[in-house]
Amino acid sequence: MVLKSVYRPILYLLLIMLGLIFLMPVYVILTTSLKPIDQITLSQMWQLPSLIDFSSYQMAFSKLAPNFINSLYLVIPATLLSALLGSLNGYVLSKWKFKGSDWLFTAILFGMFIPYQSILIPLIQFLRTIHLYNTIPGLILVHVVYGIPVTTLMFRNFYSSVPYEMIESAKIDGAGIFKIYRHILIPLSISGFVVVGIWQFTNIWNEFLFAVTITTSDQQPVMVALQNLSGSQIVQWNVQMAGALLAALPTLLVYIVLGKFFVKGLLAGSVKG
Amino acid sequence: MEPKVKSAMQMKIQVRKKKTIVAKDRLFSFLFILPSILAIAIFVYGFIGWTGYVSLSNWNSQIPDFSFAGLKNYVSLFHDFRFQADLRNTAVFMILFIVLVLGMGLMIAVFLDQKIKFENLFRNIFFFPMALSFIVTGVVWQWILNPSTGVNLLMKKVGIEPMWYTSVKVIPGVEWGKIQVGIPIAVIAVVIAAVWQMTGFSVAMYLAGLRAIPDEVREAARMDGATEFQIFRKIIFPLLLPITISVIIIMAHISLKIFDLIYAMTGPGANFVTDVPGVYMFETTFRGNYYASGAAIAIIMLLSVAIFIVPYLLSNRKGES
Known part of the structure; x- marks a missing residue:
C-alpha cells in the first residue's frame, strides 16, 4: 500500500x-x-x-554502583540457568511429546501471565525457611523458576521449526535423546539462545517487584536503588536523571547492539508459532 | 544362505536394542522436564493455592493467624474506599492504555510499511523504550510531567496548564459507592508514560503482520478497482484482527498487573487517584502487615488476569492441534 x-x-x-x-x-x-x-x-x-x-553522574554512580554490581551477580547466572532450563523443556515438549504434554505446556505457560503478587506471600515465607530471603541467590532462584514459562515457550517455538525427519533419521542412525540434543538442536539453536538470553537479561535487569520485596538495602538490585534515589528529602532531578541513565545503560546497550534479537524475542514471547 | 539368516537375526537384536533405547530416552525426557514441572507445580499452583488460603484467614498482623475468616477480607475490600478507587483507576487506565497503544501502534506500523527511507532508524526510535525498566520510565516521566516544571512550560504558552499526576480531579466525578466515578486526570499522566513505553510492542506486532500479507492480495484488490482506503478497511484490517486481539489481551493483562510504573511515578496519589491493586497489595501486605487483605487483593488480581489469559491460552492450544 x-x-x-x-x-x-x-x-x-x-x-x-x-x-x-x-x-x-x-x-x-x-x-x-x-x-x-x-x-x-x-x-x-x-x-x-x-x-x-558531570557531577550528577559522579554522585549517581557512587550511590548506585554497589547495587549495579548486585544486579550483575543476579542477572548473569539467572539468565544462563533459565535459558538452559527453557531449552531442555522446549526440546522435550516439541520433539519428545507424550500424552498430555501439550496440556502440560499450557499449564506451564499460564505461569508467565500471573500477577506475581498472587505468589509473593508464600514465596517469601518459603525463602525465609530455606534461608535465601534477602540474598542474591534467593533472587536468582526466583527468576529462574518464574522464567521457566517464557523460556520454554520461546525454545519450544524455536525447536518446532526443526523438521521432524531430521530427528527421525538421527534416531535411525542410533542417536539417543542426548546426542540429538547435543549434536542437532544445540548447534541449530545458537540464535535461539541469543534471543532468550537477551529477553531474560532485559526482564531480570528491569524487574522490580521481586527485587523490592525479597531484598533489603545492601542486597538490592539497581532498580530498587534508583527508586530509592527519589525517596530522599530533596529531589535532585539531575542526579535522578543521571541515575536513570546509568541504570538503563546495560539493557540499552544490549538493545543497540542486538536489537534485532530483542524484537524477535518480543514477537516469540507473545505469538505462538 | 547362512550370512543372510545371520543378518536377519542381527537385525532383530538391533531392533530390540533400539526399543530399549527409545524406552530409556522416554524416561530421560521425563527427567529433563521434571525439575521444571515440580517448580511450576509448587511455585505457581501451590503458592497460588496458599495465597488463596491466606486470603480466607484472619492473618492481619505480624503474627500468622490461620483461623478461618470466610470471605470477610473480600467483602471488606469491596466496601473499602481505596479499593473502589483502585477498580476505577484500573478500568480507566486499561481502556485508555489499550486504545492508545493499538491506535498509535497501527498508525506507526502503517507509516513504516510505506517503503520509507531510514526505516531502521525510525523503528529503533519507537522500539527502544521497551528495553527500559518501568522504574526508569516512571522516574523520567515524573520529571517531564511535573506540573511546576516539565511539559507545562510548553503548554502554558497555549493557555492550558494541567496538574497532571498531582491533580485530584475526577471527570465527570459522579458519586457512586464511596468514590467519584470518572476519569482521574492523574491517571492520564501515567497512561502517557505507559503508552510511550509500550507502543513499540504493538508497532512490532502490526509491522510483522503487515509484512506477512503478500503483495498479490493488495494487487488483486487494486486490479478490481478498490481504493487504498477500501483495501485497508476491507482486506488489511480484517487480516490483522488476530494480532489486534493478541495485543489487546497482552496489554489488558499488563494493565491489570501494573505496579512498578505507578509505584515509581506517582505512588497511590492523593485520594488514591493513581492507586492500583498492585500498589495497594504491596503496601498493605509488606508495609502494613495485613497479610490476609493483601492476599485477597492478589487473588482478585489473579482472577481478573485469568479472565483474559485462560481463553487466550486455550484458543492458542486449539489453533495448534
Whole structure:
C-alpha cells in the first residue's frame, strides 16, 4: 500500500514528529543530567546546559554502583540457568511429546501471565525457611523458576521449526535423546539462545517487584536503588536523571547492539508459532 | 544362505536394542522436564493455592493467624474506599492504555510499511523504550510531567496548564459507592508514560503482520478497482484482527498487573487517584502487615488476569492441534 507521491512529504513529516515526541524523554534525561544543580529550575528545563557538568553522574554512580554490581551477580547466572532450563523443556515438549504434554505446556505457560503478587506471600515465607530471603541467590532462584514459562515457550517455538525427519533419521542412525540434543538442536539453536538470553537479561535487569520485596538495602538490585534515589528529602532531578541513565545503560546497550534479537524475542514471547 | 539368516537375526537384536533405547530416552525426557514441572507445580499452583488460603484467614498482623475468616477480607475490600478507587483507576487506565497503544501502534506500523527511507532508524526510535525498566520510565516521566516544571512550560504558552499526576480531579466525578466515578486526570499522566513505553510492542506486532500479507492480495484488490482506503478497511484490517486481539489481551493483562510504573511515578496519589491493586497489595501486605487483605487483593488480581489469559491460552492450544 504505497501512498501516492504527494503524500510522502506529509508521511515523513508525521514520522519525524512522532519520532521527536518519542525521543523527547532522552533529550530531557541528557540535558537535565548534564546540568549543575542550580540550573535545574522550572524555567530552564528545556534549555541546553550552559556548561556541561558531570557531577550528577559522579554522585549517581557512587550511590548506585554497589547495587549495579548486585544486579550483575543476579542477572548473569539467572539468565544462563533459565535459558538452559527453557531449552531442555522446549526440546522435550516439541520433539519428545507424550500424552498430555501439550496440556502440560499450557499449564506451564499460564505461569508467565500471573500477577506475581498472587505468589509473593508464600514465596517469601518459603525463602525465609530455606534461608535465601534477602540474598542474591534467593533472587536468582526466583527468576529462574518464574522464567521457566517464557523460556520454554520461546525454545519450544524455536525447536518446532526443526523438521521432524531430521530427528527421525538421527534416531535411525542410533542417536539417543542426548546426542540429538547435543549434536542437532544445540548447534541449530545458537540464535535461539541469543534471543532468550537477551529477553531474560532485559526482564531480570528491569524487574522490580521481586527485587523490592525479597531484598533489603545492601542486597538490592539497581532498580530498587534508583527508586530509592527519589525517596530522599530533596529531589535532585539531575542526579535522578543521571541515575536513570546509568541504570538503563546495560539493557540499552544490549538493545543497540542486538536489537534485532530483542524484537524477535518480543514477537516469540507473545505469538505462538 | 547362512550370512543372510545371520543378518536377519542381527537385525532383530538391533531392533530390540533400539526399543530399549527409545524406552530409556522416554524416561530421560521425563527427567529433563521434571525439575521444571515440580517448580511450576509448587511455585505457581501451590503458592497460588496458599495465597488463596491466606486470603480466607484472619492473618492481619505480624503474627500468622490461620483461623478461618470466610470471605470477610473480600467483602471488606469491596466496601473499602481505596479499593473502589483502585477498580476505577484500573478500568480507566486499561481502556485508555489499550486504545492508545493499538491506535498509535497501527498508525506507526502503517507509516513504516510505506517503503520509507531510514526505516531502521525510525523503528529503533519507537522500539527502544521497551528495553527500559518501568522504574526508569516512571522516574523520567515524573520529571517531564511535573506540573511546576516539565511539559507545562510548553503548554502554558497555549493557555492550558494541567496538574497532571498531582491533580485530584475526577471527570465527570459522579458519586457512586464511596468514590467519584470518572476519569482521574492523574491517571492520564501515567497512561502517557505507559503508552510511550509500550507502543513499540504493538508497532512490532502490526509491522510483522503487515509484512506477512503478500503483495498479490493488495494487487488483486487494486486490479478490481478498490481504493487504498477500501483495501485497508476491507482486506488489511480484517487480516490483522488476530494480532489486534493478541495485543489487546497482552496489554489488558499488563494493565491489570501494573505496579512498578505507578509505584515509581506517582505512588497511590492523593485520594488514591493513581492507586492500583498492585500498589495497594504491596503496601498493605509488606508495609502494613495485613497479610490476609493483601492476599485477597492478589487473588482478585489473579482472577481478573485469568479472565483474559485462560481463553487466550486455550484458543492458542486449539489453533495448534
